[in-house]
Every structure is written in C-alpha cells, then in structure tokens.
Amino acid sequence: MSTQLAPPDFDREWVSREATGVQVHAPSVVATHTGLLAAWFAGAHEGSADTRIWLSARGEGGWWDARMIAAVDDAHWNPVLCPGPDGLLWLFFKRGSAISSWITWVVTSPDGGRTWGEPRPLVEGEAGHGGRGPVKNPPIVAGDMWLAPGSTETWGRDPRWDPFIDGSDDDGITWRRFQIPVDHTTLTGAGLIQPALWRNATTGRVSALMRSTEGVAYRSCSDDDGRNWNVAVPTRLPNSNSALAIQALPSGRVVCVHNSSSRNWGTRCPLLVSTSDDDGATWSVRATVDDGLTAIDSDPGSRPARPRTSDAPTGTETGVRTQGRGEYSYPSICRDGDDLVICYTWQRRRIAQARIALRRLDTSTQVEERRR
Numbered sequence: 001m002s003t004q005l006a007p008p009d010f011d012r013e014w015v016s017r018e019a020t021g022v023q024v025h026a027p028s029v030v031a032t033h034t035g036l037l038a039a040w041f042a043g044a045h046e047g048s049a050d051t052r053i054w055l056s057a058r059g060e061g062g063w064w065d066a067r068m069i070a071a072v073d074d075a076h077w078n079p080v081l082c083p084g085p086d087g088l089l090w091l092f093f094k095r096g097s098a099i100s101s102w103i104t105w106v107v108t109s110p111d112g113g114r115t116w117g118e119p120r121p122l123v124e125g126e127a128g129h130g131g132r133g134p135v136k137n138p139p140i141v142a143g144d145m146w147l148a149p150g151s152t153e154t155w156g157r158d159p160r161w162d163p164f165i166d167g168s169d170d171d172g173i174t175w176r177r178f179q180i181p182v183d184h185t186t187l188t189g190a191g192l193i194q195p196a197l198w199r200n201a202t203t204g205r206v207s208a209l210m211r212s213t214e215g216v217a218y219r220s221c222s223d224d225d226g227r228n229w230n231v232a233v234p235t236r237l238p239n240s241n242s243a244l245a246i247q248a249l250p251s252g253r254v255v256c257v258h259n260s261s262s263r264n265w266g267t268r269c270p271l272l273v274s275t276s277d278d279d280g281a282t283w284s285v286r287a288t289v290d291d292g293l294t295a296i297d298s299d300p301g302s303r304p305a306r307p308r309t310s311d312a313p314t315g316t317e318t319g320v321r322t323q324g325r326g327e328y329s330y331p332s333i334c335r336d337g338d339d340l341v342i343c344y345t346w347q348r349r350r351i352a353q354a355r356i357a358l359r360r361l362d363t364s365t366q367v368e369e370r371r372r
Contacts, residue, residue, distance in 0.1 A: 009287035010354035020054045027343040030081040031336045034112035039079035046319025051075045070119040082138040086171040102131035136194040143225035149195035155317035161191035181231040189213025196246035215262040237283040240266035245333040257331035267307035268329035290328035324348025
C-alpha cells in the first residue's frame with residue numbers, strides 16, 4: 001500500500017484520534033473568534049442508546065482531545081454548530097432512537113465553545129414530529145430571518161422524505177416552518193432530505209441543494225428570504241443518497257462537497273469538491289478530498305481503503321447500517337481566513353479535516369463534469 005501522506009488536492013489531518021465510539025460520524029465544523037470547533041456523534045452504531053455528541057477545538061499543534069457535550073439520555077444524532085444572530089454559538093442535535101420521531105435539542109455557548117449552558121428542546125411541545133431546525137447543515141441569515149434547513153423522514157411500506165425550512169425572526173426563540181415543494185409523482189424513491197443553504201450576495205436569492213434518492217442532488221430557490229420556494233428540480237450533480245455541504249464565496253462561486261456515486265444507497269467514495277458559477281444550476285468537479293487510496297499519515301491503524309459493492313450503506317428508520325469500510329462522507333465546510341476547511345467521516349472510525357487555500361479552487365482547472 002502507498003505510504004504517500006497527502007492526496008494532491010488537500011492538506012489533511014485527524015480531528016479525532018481517540019476512540020469516542022465504535023462508530024463516529026456526521027461532523028460539523030465552524031470557525032469562531034477563538035479558532036476552529038468540530039462536533040460529531042459517536043457510539044456503537046447510529047441510533048444506539050449510547051450515542052453522544054463530542055466536541056473538539058483546534059489549538060496550536062492540532063486538534064485537542066474531544067469532550068462529551070450534552071450528556072442526556074437516549075441516542076444523539078447530527079450535531080450542527082452555528083454562530084447565532086444573538087451572538088451566541090449554537091449547537092443543535094437530534095435525540096431519539098427513530099428518525100421519524102426525532103426531537104431537536106440545542107445548547108449554546110457565550111464564549112466560542114469554552115463553556116456551554118444546559119441543553120433544551122428547540123421547540124417546546126414538538127415531540128414525535130421528526131425534528132425542527134437544522135437536520136444536518138447550518139442555518140443562514142436572509143433579511144430578517146434565520147433560516148434552518150430541515151427535513152422529515154417517514155419510513156415503513158411507503159417511505160416519504162420531505163425538506164423544509166424553519167425560519168426565526170426573533171433570534172431563535174420561535175420558529176415558523178416553510179415547506180420546500182417536492183413532486184413525488186416524478187420520483188422513484190422516498191424523496192429529498194438534508195438541504196444545504198446559501199444566499200446570492202448580488203440578487204438576494206436563497207437556494208437549497210438537497211440529498212435525494214434519485215441519483216442526483218435537487219435544487220430549489222426562494223426570492224423572498226426563504227418564505228416561499230419553487231418546486232425542487234434535479235441537477236446533474238451526482239448524489240448517492242448521502243449528505244452534501246455548501247459554502248458560498250464572496251466571488252459568487254458556490255462550493256459543494258459531495259460523494260461521486262449516482263446510485264441510491266451507493267458507496268460513499270470518493271469525496272469530491274465541485275463548484276458552480278451559476279448559483280447551483282450546473283456544477284464542475286474541481287478537487288478530490290479523499291480517494292480511499294491515500295493515507296493521511298503513516299499510522300498503520302489508519303490505512304485507507306476503497307469500498308466494495310457489499311460495503312454500501314443500508315438505510316433504516318433507526319439509522320444507517322454499515323461497517324464503514326471505504327466510507328468518506330457527511331462533509332461539513334467552513335471558511336477559515338483564506339482557507340476552506342472540510343471535516344468528514346473517515347471510515348466511521350475517525351473524523352478527518354481537509355484544508356485548501358481558496359485561491360487554489362478559484363484557479364483550478366475543471367477536472368470533470370458529471371452529467372445525469
């Protein structure tokens with residue numbers, strides 16, 4: 001096996017080295033005035049009662065040892081870190097053993113993540129409705145609204161997935177739900193979930209790019225700060241029914257981190273960066289985050305692997321079932337000065353960070369254009 005320590009496109013390092021769980025997954029990264037913070041969930045497997053949210057900060061010399069946040073009972077999922085309009089740092093997360101009956105909880109920090117308050121439900125009295133607020137990607141501000149990208153999943157004989165936006169105009173105290181329309185008659189699978197949001201700095205248009213069961217990501221737009229949305233339409237960006245992440249740049253370019261497969265419940269390798277210069281209508285692959293071939297360091301316990309067909313994940317109402325072999329997935333993205341930082345799940349065993357200078361993406365040549 002190659003001993004090369006970095007792929008050609010990104011500088012990478014470990015966020016989590018220690019074993020915070022048998023499986024670790026779904027990181028969220030944010031840049032604060034005190035530095036980078038990352039959160040993820042870890043436990044025996046998705047939906048297991050021992051799954052908790054873990055947090056690490058990056059200081060001089062690398063990422064610090066992780067600590068558990070919000071040690072309340074039952075399974076935890078999908079942490080989302082985000083600076084709030086009230087000046088606090090917010091950490092959203094889901095609670096519950098079944099996705100269809102998630103409850104969203106939140107805990108806030110007044111000092112960039114050094115100390116945290118007591119966790120509480122985001123919306124009182126909303127138990128059993130699949131969760132409110134952000135489901136995987138962070139909220140954005142548009143006009144006087146704080147917009148959180150959410151979704152619901154109904155499982156069973158006829159599963160149905162639908163995206164929505166939770167809006168708050170009072171600094172997250174109360175929330176109003178705005179549906180993203182989906183024409184399910186045109187779909188072969190359950191639908192769309194886990195929107196990623198951005199706002200066009202010139203036009204003010206808010207857009208959502210969504211994971212789907214259809215082999216490609218879907219897009220919807222709003223011209224009134226997230227209150228009304230057009231019917232979601234397919235793009236040509238491949239999507240294997242796995243999470244994606246978005247970062248809008250001051251130039252107007254939009255960056256998306258995603259897996260390359262266009263098969264529903266396909267393998268989650270490689271992890272790529274694509275860009276769009278037309279507000280998400282079309283995309284071009286620009287860089288590789290992880291190819292499953294290149295080691296991050298020389299630690300023999302962290303050798304990369306490519307997935308086999310049998311390694312593709314299987315979705316259930318209580319979470320994805322997988323051993324994680326060859327999986328590089330669930331990216332989270334943020335700007336850190338002149339760099340772009342991506343955190344992602346590394347074979348369900350660790351959380352990895354990839355860093356690239358923004359100028360390298362701005363000047364890189366097109367690698368490949370994926371077409372439906």
